[in-house]
Amino acid sequence: MKQADSRYLEKFVGETVILTGWVHRIRDMGAFAFLLLRDPWDVVQVVIPEAETVRDLPVESAVRIQGQVVSEPRAPLGLEVHAQSVELLSKALELPPFELNKKELEVSLSLILDHRPLSLRHPRQRAIFRIEAEFVSSFRDFLRGEGFTEIFSPKIVATGTEGGASLFPIDYMGKKAYLAQSPQFYKQMMVGVFGRVFEVGHVYRAEPHATSRHINEYLSLDYEMGFIKDEQDVMELEMRLLAYALSRIRENCSREIRLLQAKIPEPQESIPQLTLSEAKEVLRKKYGKHLEEEDDLDPEAEKLLSEFALSELNSEFLFVTSYPVSLRPMYAMPDKDNPSITRSFDLLFRGMEVTTGGQRIHDYGLLVQNIKKFGLDPESFDFYLEPFKYGMPPHGGLAIGAERITARLLDLENIRQACLFPRDINRLTP
RNA sequence: GGGGUCGUGGUGUAGCGGUCUAACAUGCAGGCCUGUCACGCCUGAGAUCGCGGGUUCAAUUCCCGUCGACCCCGCCA
Numbered sequence: 001m002k003q004a005d006s007r008y009l010e011k012f013v014g015e016t017v018i019l020t021g022w023v024h025r026i027r028d029m030g031a032f033a034f035l036l037l038r039d040p041w042d043v044v045q046v047v048i049p050e051a052e053t054v055r056d057l058p059v060e061s062a063v064r065i066q067g068q069v070v071s072e073p074r075a076p077l078g079l080e081v082h083a084q085s086v087e088l089l090s091k092a093l094e095l096p097p098f099e100l101n102k103k104e105l106e107v108s109l110s111l112i113l114d115h116r117p118l119s120l121r122h123p124r125q126r127a128i129f130r131i132e133a134e135f136v137s138s139f140r141d142f143l144r145g146e147g148f149t150e151i152f153s154p155k156i157v158a159t160g161t162e163g164g165a166s167l168f169p170i171d172y173m174g175k176k177a178y179l180a181q182s183p184q185f186y187k188q189m190m191v192g193v194f195g196r197v198f199e200v201g202h203v204y205r206a207e208p209h210a211t212s213r214h215i216n217e218y219l220s221l222d223y224e225m226g227f228i229k230d231e232q233d234v235m236e237l238e239m240r241l242l243a244y245a246l247s248r249i250r251e252n253c254s255r256e257i258r259l260l261q262a263k264i265p266e267p268q269e270s271i272p273q274l275t276l277s278e279a280k281e282v283l284r285k286k287y288g289k290h291l292e293e294e295d296d297l298d299p300e301a302e303k304l305l306s307e308f309a310l311s312e313l314n315s316e317f318l319f320v321t322s323y324p325v326s327l328r329p330m331y332a333m334p335d336k337d338n339p340s341i342t343r344s345f346d347l348l349f350r351g352m353e354v355t356t357g358g359q360r361i362h363d364y365g366l367l368v369q370n371i372k373k374f375g376l377d378p379e380s381f382d383f384y385l386e387p388f389k390y391g392m393p394p395h396g397g398l399a400i401g402a403e404r405i406t407a408r409l410l411d412l413e414n415i416r417q418a419c420l421f422p423r424d425i426n427r428l429t430p
Numbered sequence: 431g432g433g434g435u436c437g438u439g440g441u442g443u444a445g446c447g448g449u450c451u452a453a454c455a456u457g458c459a460g461g462c463c464u465g466u467c468a469c470g471c472c473u474g475a476g477a478u479c480g481c482g483g484g485u486u487c488a489a490u491u492c493c494c495g496u497c498g499a500c501c502c503c504g505c506c507a
Contacts, residue, residue: 030463045467076467098441099457103468106442110499166505207505208431218507298503356507401507
């Protein structure tokens with residue numbers, strides 16, 4: 001007897017198979033019943049010839065069903081299973097606190113998150129993470145194909161990268177340590193080893209923010225590449241990476257896209273660029289919004305610029321480049337011709353910043369000088385600085401926020417919806 | 431760190447000084463139904479309206495506090 005799953009049922013039409021999953025819903029028609037079986041991929045209609053056999057089966061119970069796969073135009077998938085036996089593997093002891101078999105989980109976000117292992121059973125909730133997983137494996141596969149090596153940097157660190165304000169302190173066997181807010185230093189150092197590296201890992205920000213686009217533990221998709229000309233190489237690679245990931249999602253996640261009614265952008269050849277001052281010019285001229293020279297883009301500006309990119313430049317993505325030194329960390333490479341700006345960029349996607357990147361300083365002397373300029377002590381960066389004494393090539397890289405890009409891809413209102421178990425200002429469980 | 435909005439059966443909402451003995455939908459329980467797909471129909475159970483205090487003849491409704499949730503700004507991915 002073959003174990004089948006809902007993805008490939010059409011191959012088994014006429015055959016008897018085993019299906020395993022959860023009782024999604026039972027439609028008791030009196031003499032017979034429809035049992036909607038939710039397996040790991042979809043919901044299959046199972047016809048139960050005698051309704052009594054499933055009448056007392058609570059929803060969400062785990063079952064094993066043996067039956068014949070029959071082509072049936074009246075069934076939702078165009079086929080259904082005529083059950084010969086239903087075996088109860090694990091009975092649901094209670095009713096779930098919300099209705100998992102509704103088209104949409106119509107519950108408050110906090111209830112969804114309080115009961116995360118249950119709410120994730122909802123087909124739409126589950127679909128979000130299948131798409132996120134596809135994005136992340138596309139990231140890995142693409143970069144591996146481009147000669148990158150995957151690295152795993154420590155998440156327990158002695159110093160921060162950006163100065164120290166937003167670090168979570170931890171007690172490391174009596175010593176003071178922190179949760180890493182970025183793999184920045186490690187991936188740069190590893191450029192000196194592997195040439196090109198990437199990392200998929202959680203990072204930690206101790207900011208007490210309470211917004212729909214921040215969580216305190218998020219999945220950072222990082223890469224760093226050596227021997228570049230400048231930051232344009234980093235951006236060019238990201239364009240190709242995104243095009244690859246989008247086409248993979250469109251190819252492999254059609255079920256999830258349909259379920260979520262997601263509009264996954266067409267992979268695009270190139271992404272337009274605006275310098276930060278050009279972007280501000282657009283904001284002023286087109287939207288009457290004024291930002292000072294030293295201001296970063298605020299959330300409203302990001303939304304307006306995305307709107308502009310879509311309507312005027314025909315792009316869902318927009319690179320903003322040439323950030324001033326004052327808005328970037330100490331490792332950002334200053335421009336040769338205009339040392340007050342850096343060779344750095346952000347990527348806006350559907351109104352939100354989803355990437356920050358740029359060329360880094362590879363010159364030891366310049367880096368030390370910059371650390372001092374930022375009011376930091378080079379001695380506390382000893383381990384970071386060491387490889388820079390030994391031929392660190394010109395390099396650059398970026399970080400993509402996995403939950404952010406997933407949320408924008410699927411038009412989710414809150415970043416928490418794109419995180420399995422979000423950690424925020426007041427959530428530490430489940 | 432600053433600001434705003436909201437807490438009513440399991441869930442989602444309505445009601446916003448008395449006529450609330452709190453409504454509707456869904457879920458749940460019992461019954462009927464051989465093609466449902468938001469299945470349908472009948473019957474029933476289920477909420478002292480987040481918590482504490484105050485105003486008032488009278489508070490789910492107004493005020494204060496508190497707890498919780500959500501959102502915006504700052505900061506960032």
